[in-house]
Amino acid sequence: MIMRVGIVILPDQRWSVAARRWRLAEEYGFDQAWTYDHIGWRDLVDGPWFDAVPTLTAAALVTSRIRLGTMVASPNFRHPVHFAREVTALDDVSGGRLTLGLGAGGISYDAAVLGRPALTPRQRVDRFGEFLGLLDELLRDGRADFAGEYYSAVDARSTPGCVQAPRAPFIVAANGPRAMRLAARHGQGWVTTGEKAEDLDGWWRSVAALAERFAAAEAGAGRRPGEIDRVLSLDAAPVFSLSSVDFFADAVGRASDLGFTDVVTHWPRESSWYAGSEAVVEKVASEVLPHLGRGPR
Numbered sequence: 001m002i003m004r005v006g007i008v009i010l011p012d013q014r015w016s017v018a019a020r021r022w023r024l025a026e027e028y029g030f031d032q033a034w035t036y037d038h039i040g041w042r043d044l045v046d047g048p049w050f051d052a053v054p055t056l057t058a059a060a061l062v063t064s065r066i067r068l069g070t071m072v073a074s075p076n077f078r079h080p081v082h083f084a085r086e087v088t089a090l091d092d093v094s095g096g097r098l099t100l101g102l103g104a105g106g107i108s109y110d111a112a113v114l115g116r117p118a119l120t121p122r123q124r125v126d127r128f129g130e131f132l133g134l135l136d137e138l139l140r141d142g143r144a145d146f147a148g149e150y151y152s153a154v155d156a157r158s159t160p161g162c163v164q165a166p167r168a169p170f171i172v173a174a175n176g177p178r179a180m181r182l183a184a185r186h187g188q189g190w191v192t193t194g195e196k197a198e199d200l201d202g203w204w205r206s207v208a209a210l211a212e213r214f215a216a217a218e219a220g221a222g223r224r225p226g227e228i229d230r231v232l233s234l235d236a237a238p239v240f241s242l243s244s245v246d247f248f249a250d251a252v253g254r255a256s257d258l259g260f261t262d263v264v265t266h267w268p269r270e271s272s273w274y275a276g277s278e279a280v281v282e283k284v285a286s287e288v289l290p291h292l293g294r295g296p297r
Contacts, residue, residue, distance in 0.1 A: 001060075002033075002227065002256070002261070002292065003052065003252055003255070003256050003261065003262065003263060003292045003293075004032070004102070004262040004263075004267070004292075005029040005030055005031055005032075005252070005263055005264075005265070005289060005292065006030060006031055006032030006067075006071075006132065006231075006262060006263070006264040006265070006289075007025050007030045007032070007033055007034070007264070007265050007266065007267055008031065008034045008035065008036065008071050008235075008264060008265070008266045009021050009022060009025065009033055009034070009035055009059075009148070009264060009266075009267045010035065010036055010041075010044075010152060010267070010269070010273075010274075011036060011049060011050040011051070011052060011055045012044055012047075012048055012049055012265070012269075013048065014048065014049075014050075015050075015058055018055070019059075020060050021056070021133055021267055022058075022062055023062050023063065023268075024064055025063075025066060026063045026065055026080070028066070028281065028282070028284075028285035028289065029285055029289045029290070030065065030066060030261070030285075030289070031066070031067060032067040032068070032099060032262070032264075033059065033063070033067070033068055033069075033223060034068075034069050034070065034071035034264065035052050035055050035056060035059075035070065035071065035102075036052065036070075036071060036103065037070040037071075037072065037073040037074065037078075037131050038050035038052075038108075038109070038110050039077055039109065039110050039113050040110070040113065041108070041109065042108065042109075042273070043272065044272070044273070045219050046153050047215040052070050053086050053090065055095040055215070056068050056069070056090055056094075056098070057089070057090060057093055058142045060090065060093045060094035060095075060097065061093070063097075064095075065096050065097075066097070066221060067097060067098070067099050068090075068094055068097050068098055068099070068215075069099035069100060069101050069171070070100055070101045070102070071101040071191075071233070071264065072089070072101035072102050072103035072171075072173045073100060073101065073102050073103070073104045074102070074104060074106075074110065074128075075104070075105050075124075075127050075128060075131040075150070076105035076106075076111050077113075077114060077132075078130050078131075080130075080134040080135040080138060081134070081151075081153050081156045082141055083135060084135055084156070084158040085158065086230065087100065087119050087135075087139060087167075087168055088139070088158050088160065088161060088162055089160075090168075091162040091163045091164060091168050092111065092160075092163055092234060094163075095139030096162070096164045096165065096168075097167050098164070099150075099161075099168060099171055099189075100168050100171065101171045101172075101173065101191060102128075102131075102132065102171065102172050102173065103128070103129035103172070103173035103174075104124045104125055104173070104174075104268035105124055105127075105128070106126070111116040114268075115199065115220070115231055121176075122178075123258050124294050125176070125178045125179055125182070126149065127150040127151075128179065128182060129151075130146075130148040130150050131150070131151065132153050132172070132182055132186045132272060133146075133172070133186070134146045134148070134153060135149055135195070136167070136170070136186055137290050138153075138156055138157075138158045138168070139158055139161065139162055139167035139168065140167050140252070142158055142159055142161055143155065143156060143157050143158070143159075144156050144217055148235045160247045166242055169187055169188035169189065170186055170187045170189070171187060171188065171189035171190070171229070171231055172187035172189070172190055173183055173190075173191045173192070173193075174190060174191075174192065174193075174214070175192055175193070175195065175210060176231050177213065177217070179216040180213060180214050181220065181221065183212070183214070183217070183228070184217040184218045184220065184221035184223055184228065185221050186200040188226055188228065188229060189215055189228060189229035189230070189231050189261075190218075190228055190229070190230055191231035191232070191233060191264075192207065192211075192231070192232060193212070193233045193236035194206045194207040194210065194232070194233075194236050195210070195239075196236075197238065198238065198265055199238060200237055200238055200239055202238050202258040203236070203237045203238060203270075204237075204254060206297075207232060207246065207255075207258060209256055211230065211258050211259055211260070214230070215259075223228065229261045229262055230260045230262070231260065231261070231262040231263070231264060232255045232258075232262070232263050232264070233263075233264045234248075234255070234262045234263050234264060234265050235264075235265060235266050235274060237251075238258070240266075240268075240274055240275070240276055241263075241265045242265055242266070242268055242274075242276050242277075242280045242281060242284065243280070244280060245280060245283045245284055245287055245288065248265065248280070248284050248288060249287075249288050251263065252288065252292070253259075267281065268280065268281065291296075
């Protein structure tokens, strides 16, 4: 089995606590460590909660090998011109270890806190298309002019550009057909959470169906089969993936059977979302990760 494994570390702890988790993620042998990019998230909105960009910058300084990234950044509160500057800085500080998870943005706290009018699903994907296109152009070409419905740029720059050429890789979140086409066009990877389901088998069926749809989008964009990495966020399922070592190993196997190249789990929290035990992370690191024939991104 060939599979890369990433872990999300929520930005919900002061750095005096969080730094240990980022160091351990590397020491344990995870391929990527991600964090959420939100102003506030669900019932954790009252905090503590910290911004993704300085969190990843700090993580880059306490690690040396593991890839680092957003899971996922969105247009809800980020402008591609300013975000391009943050991206180039992060890629530089990390020595070219940055991966950008990018999504269209939902209708949660981030979408409402700035007081902007609510967007329809179609409008959110339209905005995402502009966001991806302008960010891609800036990071690849170093400068851009753009006039769209949602974004504008006048002689924008991203000098000196990313350490990685032609830019830091994009992992594009998509479940719907239009967003999948954007992922197939701009992404070095595609990430999905599956669809909401009441039971675990139903969730896996949704993941299988989405994988088939993305294969069609990939072909439609003229990309080679397997050219785009396929990333599955395991904890959108009804059961937390790190509930036990055996459960995690089974989930990795099922994802591999469906053609996924990467899976993402979450660092266990004491309660609420992703409640679990850090002891399971340690056992996964010693009993599961060494047996995965993982390759470079």
